[in-house]
Amino acid sequence: MSPLDFFAWLGDSDWSTNLHESRYAYPLIESVHVWTMAVFFGSVAMFDLRLMGMIMRKVPLGEVVRRLLPWTIAAFAVMVVTGTLLFFAIPLRSYQNIFFRSKMLLMVLAGLNVWIFHSRVFPKAIDAEAAAAPPRAARIAGALSLVLWTGIVFSGRMIAYNWFDCDRQPQPDIVNFLTSCVPGE
Amino acid sequence: MRTGLAIGVGALGLLVSGWTSSASAHHAFAAEFDANKPVNFKGTITKMEWTNPHSWLHVMVMQPDGTAVNWAIEAGTPNVLFRRGFTKDTLAPGTEVVIDGYQAKDGSNRANGRDLTLPDGRQLFLGSSAGAPYELPPGQ
Numbered sequence: 001m002s003p004l005d006f007f008a009w010l011g012d013s014d015w016s017t018n019l020h021e022s023r024y025a026y027p028l029i030e031s032v033h034v035w036t037m038a039v040f041f042g043s044v045a046m047f048d049l050r051l052m053g054m055i056m057r058k059v060p061l062g063e064v065v066r067r068l069l070p071w072t073i074a075a076f077a078v079m080v081v082t083g084t085l086l087f088f089a090i091p092l093r094s095y096q097n098i099f100f101r102s103k104m105l106l107m108v109l110a111g112l113n114v115w116i117f118h119s120r121v122f123p124k125a126i127d128a129e130a131a132a133a134p135p136r137a138a139r140i141a142g143a144l145s146l147v148l149w150t151g152i153v154f155s156g157r158m159i160a161y162n163w164f165d166c167d168r169q170p171q172p173d174i175v176n177f178l179t180s181c182v183p184g185e
Numbered sequence: 186m187r188t189g190l191a192i193g194v195g196a197l198g199l200l201v202s203g204w205t206s207s208a209s210a211h212h213a214f215a216a217e218f219d220a221n222k223p224v225n226f227k228g229t230i231t232k233m234e235w236t237n238p239h240s241w242l243h244v245m246v247m248q249p250d251g252t253a254v255n256w257a258i259e260a261g262t263p264n265v266l267f268r269r270g271f272t273k274d275t276l277a278p279g280t281e282v283v284i285d286g287y288q289a290k291d292g293s294n295r296a297n298g299r300d301l302t303l304p305d306g307r308q309l310f311l312g313s314s315a316g317a318p319y320e321l322p323p324g325q
Contacts, residue, residue, distance in 0.1 A: 020236045020237050021235050021236060021237075021263050021273065022237065022263065023263055023264040023267055024264065026237035026238070026262075027237070027262070027264065030238075089237065090236070090237075160212050160238065161212050161216055163217075163291075167257075168291075168293060
């Protein structure tokens with residue numbers, strides 16, 4: 001079964017149909033996704049700015065992490081659940097949406113940034129706490145995170161404004177390649 | 186200097202996140218449709234996609250020369266249509282309807298639906314996107 005067949009089948013399932021035809025569930029899930037995004041993006045932005053040495057410079061880095069990270073993680077968990085449900089409601093169209101794809105790609109990059117930061121940069125940044133400014137690697141990680149998450153929110157919003165839909169042909173070959181669109185189907 | 190930069194970055198972040206997340210009504214009329222390209226035609230429903238965030242109505246329209254052209258008509262969410270008197274079965278395939286709407290800016294056979302008239306004369310409002318011409322106060 002190809003991915004296209006699989007997502008078409010998923011979208012025809014009773015659960016997906018109930019979700020995308022729903023009067024309340026879909027807008028509610030969408031709203032929860034946006035509410036928690038505010039908490040998530042807000043806490044990430046505060047932490048990133050702290051890493052870049054721009055705000056809360058007198059508050060120890062470990063303290064900032066202890067206070068903000070639980071909010072970040074909790075909000076992210078809710079966003080993964082609601083985001084998965086939103087995808088599940090409209091699987092094939094989302095899978096072939098170029099902005100959905102760029103959002104997933106950026107999320108992988110943001111995840112790598114988090115992983116590298118927490119495994120390598122953060123321990124050193126804590127050690128260097130006595131120094132006036134955070135180490136260069138910490139500042140880069142903060143700036144990268146801010147740029148990536150801004151791009152992710154933008155891509156997410158653009159999913160609704162997609163003008164590369166498969167049923168809007170002709171599209172350049174490169175677009176059909178990037179979106180797995182099969183013109184004429 | 187650093188404080189200024191911090192405020193600048195913060196303001197930019199707020200601007201971007203606010204702009205990208207506030208338009209929760211999904212896309213606006215002007216993003217896709219042209220208020221200066223009204224369309225009006227009689228057709229037969231081939232398929233009704235009763236779906237969030239916008240429903241789509243697929244209609245086959247016979248041209249004067251006998252050829253058939255397919256149009257996709259955007260309509261409101263299932264919730265909005267339900268409140269205006271639609272059910273999922275109101276628009277069964279084969280139903281003859283008259284559609285009023287506005288064509289897509291790119292000239293394709295897609296339109297933002299305004300009014301739909303059923304064979305028994307009942308008229309239903311399809312309107313879906315914020316900023317459509319029919320949302321303006323009379324006289325504008």
